[in-house]
Amino acid sequence: MSYSNNVPHKPELVMITGATGGFGSAFxxxxxxxxSKLVLVGRRTEKLNALRDELKTEVHTVELDIRDRKAIDQAFGSLPTEFAAVETLVNNAGLALGADPAQKSDPDDWETMIDTNDKGLVFATRALLPGMIERGRGHVINIGSTAGSYPYPGGHVYCASKAFVKQFSLALRADLQGTGVRVTNVEPGMCETDFSLVRFKGDTEKAGKVYANTTPLTADDVAEAVFWAATLPPHFNVNRVEIMPTTQAFGPLAIHRSQ
Known part of the structure; x- marks a missing residue:
């Protein structure tokens, strides 16, 4: 898929967390x-370096676990001068783990999702906000999910973590009124990346069933939504954008009927 680069606004410096995953690399x-110059944040040095070497632009890589608040503060506070004035932060690092009912789920998986999807996102945002406000411009783009609005069996903590992202984004938007800093929550539905493979901890059969006999979104589709929001004129804020594949829609509420 090819898109035009004739955009009304070019972000000069973009930071992407979770940069080596399907979404992150597409962004x-x-x-x-x-x-745009890029700061790519991720846990895997080899993949960060490979992506850096592939891209034909200036890139700075940051290896850290987004769950580590001290590492975020240290790394984001000591960026090289030419990469310090981050204009657009794409909070992409996130994951789902497991799809069992809540009563059968592993609490360690819950903790990982909350620490990554929520705590990592807010700490990364907090580390960069003062600079954006001081410069009078900036954009925080959070990668939420339709799961934040539409719960489903086995979603419990993942759905809740993405509902948190939605409400944090809206409240942050309220806080930042008048600062020149924009906030957007991009909420994709079914999208075929390594998401389900991670969710099912490498079980390719389970992951494959998620996308069987349908046409899901791709990482490039989601990247276009992020890119569109980021390249609109600075006076234009997209609060939320919810996207789904055409093959996905809403269903009736589940009702259990006794025999």
Whole structure:
């Protein structure tokens, strides 16, 4: 899929967390094609370096676990001068783990999801907000999910974590009124990446069933939504954008009937 780079606003410096995953690498390629400088944040050095070497733009890599608040503060507070004035933060790091009912789920998985999807996102945002406000411009783009609005069996903590992202984004937008800093929550539905493979801890059969006989979104589709919001004129804020594949929609509420 090819999109035009004739945009009304070019973000000069974009930071992407979870940069080596399906979404993150698609976002990086999309902004690199525009000529934006990038700060790529992730846990896997080899993948970060490979992505950096692929992209035809200036790139700084940061290896850290987004769950580590001290590491975020240290790394984001000591960026090289030419990469310090982050204009657009894409809070992409996140995951789902497991799909069992709550009563059968592993609390360690719950903790990982909350620490990554919520705590990591807010700490990364907090680390960069003062600089954005001081410069009078900036954009925080959070990657939420339709799961934050529409719960489903086995979603429990993942759905709740994405509902948190939605409400945090809206409340942050209220806090930042008048600062020149924009906030957007991008909420994708079914999208085929390594998401389900991570969720089912490498079980390819289970992951494959999620997308069987349907046409889900791709990482590039989601990247286009992020790119669109980021490249609108600075006076134009997209609060939320919810996207789904055409093959996905809403269903009736479940009702259990006794025999």
């Amino acid at each position: 990086a390629r999309r902004f690199a094609a525009l000529g």
